[in-house]
Amino acid sequence: MSSDEIVIVGGGLAGAKAAEGAREAGWEGPIRLVGSEPYLPYERPPLSKGLLLGDDGPQAALTAKDGWSRTFDVRLELGAPVTAIDLAAHTVRIDSADLPYARLVLATGAEPIRPDLPGADLPGVFTLRSLDDALALRDRLVPGARVAVVGASWIGTEVAAVARQRGAEVVLLGRGSVPLEKVLGPEVGGFYGSVHASHGVEVRLGPDVVGIERSGEGDDARAAGVRLSDGSVVEADVVVLGLGVRPSLSLAKAAGLAVEDGVLADATLRTSDRDAWVAGDIASHAHPSAPGGRRVRVEHWGNALNQGLAAGANAAGADRPYELLPYFFSDQYDVGMEYSGWPFGFDETLLRGSLEDGEFVAFQLRDGVVVGGANVNVWDVNEHVQTLIRAARPVRREILADPSVDPADWPRLALA
């Protein structure tokens, strides 16, 4: 079977942007976007923010607004999971039909981890990935509801903030000593812990969750709380599991693509098959400037957006390396932050501004070199943080810590 079509598997942000990227790069052949969810491609960040809060409806989350498929001339197959890919025959299977493709973009995203805990499948236990998840959870975040959020990373902390803002009683559970410790370190994680505590969230970190408590039997069975490894029980009507995600790799693996913790891709996001590209949460990318030539897999919005555009353009023949730095944002209460950096760890946090004032830049250093940076309620500085990261040279700490130095001057003054 021969085809002149680009087929994109996965109707999330990366998939939708791949279609745009292919058109912008001049692809004149047909493009088909196949997604298992029944909705037009939408963005997930609002699901733990405005949409969960009730400020926005589903329409606000759409990546592909009305008219999108006409504008980019994309044929949409929604509610249509691809069950197999035959790389040699250049076909993807939907239902029992084998659709031919000329070039393939894979963007199947990720699924939330549901731990193998007693009671984890009870009614009242939620994970948050899809629009349906968010709408179901929103209905349960009502004044007086007792909500236990398990996992104190991004999804957990954002859900805790929204649940509290909707009037629920919230306990935030997780590992470590402060929320977000792994990504932001103890100082900035401690700041987030204080913010939550000041809004009335009980932050109880340390003991592991060992099970979900049940009340009722049969059809009446439902979650009634969370049992911790220290023997205590946190009573709750709603339990939200924010324990991270697993990339959806089964299709790629079964097709025979090279896969490790993600689908392996070269600098241009091309997979081990010369007619298949990859983008978003599933891509394990040979980033041209990652320290030590390490592979990078990023589970963030900016990465899905920009890699989607790049993978689509490259499938259309652009053949350009993808070089943007990982970027992330989060909104909790009145605290907004942006983060750029490599996900490989740091050994020092350097602050500009004060945690007490709630407005600061936290530089993450490794061996004296900036490898990441979070700007919290400080704006228009992230591009300068990125310049420092890209320079990959030791910095003068006193310059970065000095609030009187203009961030535009950081590269000139701080790079030793």
Ligand SMILES: Cc1cc2nc3c(=O)[nH]c(=O)nc-3n(C[C@H](O)[C@H](O)[C@H](O)COP(=O)(O)OP(=O)(O)OC[C@H]3O[C@@H](n4cnc5c(N)ncnc54)[C@H](O)[C@@H]3O)c2cc1C
């Ligand atoms: C609640 C929430 C809040 C978030 N907030 C932020 C934030 O504030 N900032 C930030 O930077 N990032 C945030 N993220 C992360 C960000 O949304 C993801 O990194 C991004 O959605 C990844 O896009 P993707 O297109 O790779 O995957 P996805 O968005 O997961 O889309 C993949 C799509 O492919 C479909 N699919 C899977 N398998 C198949 C198949 N076999 N056939 C057809 N279709 C298939 C899936 O159903 C899904 O629709 C958040 C994520 C969540 C869940």
